[in-house]
Amino acid sequence: MTIKRLNEDRRRFLKTGAAATAALSFPMIARAAPPTIRYASAGVVGPGELETVIFSDWFKANVLKRxxxxxxxxxxxxxxxxxxxxxxxxxxxxxxxxxxxSFATVIATDAVPGGVKAIAEIHRDAVKGYASNPFVVLNDSPIRRIEDLKGKSVAVNAFNGSVDIILRIALQQHGLDPKKDVRVVEMPFGNIGPALRQKRIDCGVLAMPFQVDEAKRGGIRTVFDAVGVVPPYPVLFQSARAKFLQAQPQAVRAWLADYVDAQHWIYNPANRSKVVELTADLAKTPAKSLDEYFLTNKDFYRDPNATISAASIQPPVDAMSRLGLLPKPVSVAPYVDASYLPKRA
Known part of the structure; x- marks a missing residue:
């Protein structure tokens, strides 16, 4: 065989091998895994945090198209x-x-390397015509007004939590010192109703679904809730590390597009029975009880587009500062970014 023939065969082999390698490489690129988003939930299921239902395997398989x-x-x-x-x-x-x-505290203390951003609302309190977290007493209690709480005991679920802040704001607005005039005690939401009925406390806050359960039992009345105490504000919202937003903006946009689509799906009356079924299973709540209020005006208000703004978060954060609960005043505007939501939102 001539040297010329050997060189031709070698070139043909190399060309064929290169083509085969390229053909194999394209499927590998197509099969590249999508980015992973590590999401930390606050641990409330069903009515308190609708994204817990959205995270379910059923939603991933049937509703979250991306x-x-x-x-x-x-x-x-x-x-x-x-x-x-x-x-x-x-x-x-x-x-x-x-x-x-927690958002204001993270900002004030620079706790998250690179910073944190609020990117989507979950649910809102203090919206007239919708549920709020009521501070309740027994029907025979002498407490009729906020001023009557002087010298009394009031239960919240967590010191410096959102409902505790609402309580402190209300007390200040009515001339009471939250530290001196009222004895604030801490206990789980589920224990507050029984403690009130046993007269171990004078007043307590009821969250979902406990406020519905206690109202059905009767014998209690509301003294006040967040409506009128503060402007409507997000109780819970989705937040992200700024570094992750910079690294994976398209993945975050895809997730929020699915989240908004899922909320529209959830609020479609045709899907209500399935949503109640899934939520009841996750929340370990009887579907019949859940169906009485869930996703109605007896429930918290949820913006179907998950829109969020600095203006809605700032007032309660300012109240935290006035109460001495932050090491310094916080302006939230630089830490709120709604641009990752779908354009229609």
Whole structure:
């Protein structure tokens, strides 16, 4: 065989091998895994945090059309929003559920490397015509007005939590010193109703679904709630590490597009029975009881487009500062970014 023939065969082999390698490489690129979003939930299921239902396997398979294609979401449960803040600060979560209290504290203390942004609302309090967290007493209680709480005991679920802040704001507005004039005690939401009926406390706040259960039992009345105490504000909202937003903007946009689509699906009357069924299972609540209020005006208000603004978060944060609960005043505007939501939102 001539040297010329050998060179031709060698060139043909190399060309064929290169083509085969290229053909194999394209499927590998197409099969590249979508970015993973590590999401830390605050641990409230069903009525308190609708995204817990959206995170369910059924929703991932049937409603979240971009999941598995443009992003994959992995969830973990923290112990309340302070626990979520800790995971974000440790860079062990990329997105998570925060309340205005934990959000303001994270900002004031520079706890999250690179900063944190609020990107989508979950649910709102103090909206007239919708549910709020009521501070209730027994029907035979002498407490009729906020001023009557002087010298009394009031139960909240967590010191410096959102309902505790609302209580302190209301007391100040009515001339009472939250530290001296009222004895504030801490106990789980589920224990507050029984403690009130046993007269171990004089007043207590009831969250969903406990306020519905206690109202059905009767014998209690509302003294006040957040409506009229503060402007409507987000109780819980989705927040993200700024570094992750910079690194994976398209994945976050895909997730929020699915989240908004899921909310529209959830509020479609044709899907109500399925949503109630799934939520009842997750919340370990009888579907019949849940159906009485869930996703109605007896429930918290939820913006179907998850819109969020600095103007809605700032008032309760300012109240925290006035109450001495922050090391310094906080302006939230630089830390709120609604641009990752779908354009229609």
């Amino acid at each position: 999941h598995g294609k443009e992003y994959v979401i992995e969830t973990t449960t923290a112990r309340g929003t302070p626990g979520v803040a800790t995971l974000l600060a440790a860079e062990q979560a990329d997105l998570g559920t925060l309340a205005f209290t």
